[in-house]
Amino acid sequence: MAVTLNRRLMLAALTGASALALSMGTAYAADYRIAAVVQSLDTEFNVLWANAANAHPLVKDGSVELTILDGRMDPLNQSNQFDTAINEKYDAIIFVPVDINAGNDPVQRARDAGVPVIGSNTLISDTSLYTAYISSNDVAAGEILAKSVVDRMGGKGNVVIVEGMIGQSAQVQRLEGIQKALAAYPDVKVIETRTANWSRAESLTLVENWLTSHGGDIQGIIAENDEMAIGSLEAVKAYGLDPANVPVAGVDGVTDALLAVQRGEMMSTLQDADAQAQGAIDLALAAAEGEGYAPKAAVWDVNGGTLAWDNGKGTQYSVPWVPVTAENVEALLALREAK
Structure with missing residues (x-):
């Protein structure tokens, strides 16, 4: 028919x-x-x-x-x-x-x-x-995430990984991509990995606890989605650290993430x-x-x-993934507002 x-x-x-x-x-x-x-x-x-x-x-x-x-x-x-x-x-x-x-x-x-x-x-x-x-391709997303953070760190230092809900394909495959990318950086050490269930609030609490435990030993935060990246960013700022010195990256291109990229506070990749x-x-x-x-x-x-x-x-x-950059973030925000 x-x-x-x-x-x-x-x-x-x-x-x-x-x-x-x-x-x-x-x-x-x-x-x-x-x-x-x-x-x-x-x-x-x-x-x-x-x-x-x-x-x-x-x-x-x-x-x-x-x-x-x-x-x-x-x-x-x-x-x-x-x-x-x-x-x-x-x-x-x-x-x-x-x-x-x-x-x-x-x-x-x-x-x-x-x-x-x-x-x-x-x-x-x-x-x-x-x-x-x-x-x-979520494996590719994990690779983009890890590389963006580690490159900002100069290829060395300690990172933490904030995972999505365990058992979801995005969590499984993004972690695979993260691990694949980190294998190319022998001077990068993962000191904590735990799920925050895709949640901004859970990520905020988790990263606050990690900062209390490790303080300045955390040089980068790899979050498997933007909600958790934003929660991580809030924890970094609340702890008194400069986001420029503790790079945070996420995936999805949600509105708050686009705004944070616009402010120069985090990195994101838009999922269409x-x-x-x-x-x-x-x-x-x-x-x-x-x-x-x-x-x-x-x-x-x-x-x-x-x-x-x-x-x-x-x-x-x-x-295809769309990397969010200083050059395209204004246009992406304008598209979001038009919907």
């Missing part, structure tokens, strides 16, 4: 599987129904992802009914949401998993039921279960939520509609973007 235009938007941003059938807006039938099972709607990047998904042209005009489900950082909750999406006969599921291994079983159940699953952002360990997936979310919707529609679907999001090469659509037949799509 071809996707048609000019239908009213129906959107449900729901928190539990039992509420999946509810929606907001006028009850016109959409041509396709997609469930997006996401990690959480409590962090800025995930909200940016959800907002980008809602802004997809076919979601905005009502041709596609998008139901966004908040997994609340709970793999069991996400598993239950999968079961409901399957039972409600959604045409496709987009999955941003909480846990790299726990996500395999629900994707397998969807596959067995004939429901295509598109991975986005974080991934499951058995990516062969996906119909396709679109993400950014628009490409990951809207690209996933196009891939879900290609899987549901079959041959001949033309992508509608502006992220693809056919629309002036940088990703190769490959007729929607690829299984793996890699969204």
Whole structure:
């Protein structure tokens, strides 16, 4: 069935599987129904992802009914949401998993039921279960993180690593990249590594404790996302240290991180939520509609973007990272404010 235009938007941003059938807006039938099972709607990047998904042209005009489900950082909750999406006969599921291994079983159940699953952002360990997936290379992100901090340190000194939630693909792969990069710097020593669960508040407390224990022996802080980098930066400043002397780096390009880069206080690499979310919707529609679907999001090469659509037949799509610099941060902030 071809996707048609000019239908009213129906959107449900729901928190539990039992509420999946509810929606907001006028009850016109959409041509396709997609469930997006996401990690959480409590962090800025995930909200940016959800907002980008809602802004997809076919979601905005009502041709596609998008139901966004908040997994609340709970793999069991996400598993239950999968079961409901399957039972409600959604045409496709987009999955941003909480846990790299726990996500395999629900994707397998969807596959067995004939429901295509598109991975986005974080991934499951058995990516062969996906119909396709679109993400950014988190090993590369870890390498960028570590190198940016160590280069500011002059290639020697002590660093601490603030990890994300243990068991998520981003945590696993970014740590792999960090360790890979640090292996090239024999004069750099890792003196502490611990999770702060992607949380700014947890990172603040963790780094405060490390500074109390190690003081000036910490010369750099590698945080696996921007929220934790910002918490680390707050701890550094509260301890009375100059951020110029204790480089901090994160990943995602959330607004506060962009502002901190603008002030010259930290480093960040932007993760393109628009490409990951809207690209996933196009891939879900290609899987549901079959041959001949033309992508509608502006992220693809056919629309002036940088990703190769490959007729929607690829299984793996890699969204490039965007290093945030003094030269481009103003433009990135302007884009953020315009959304």
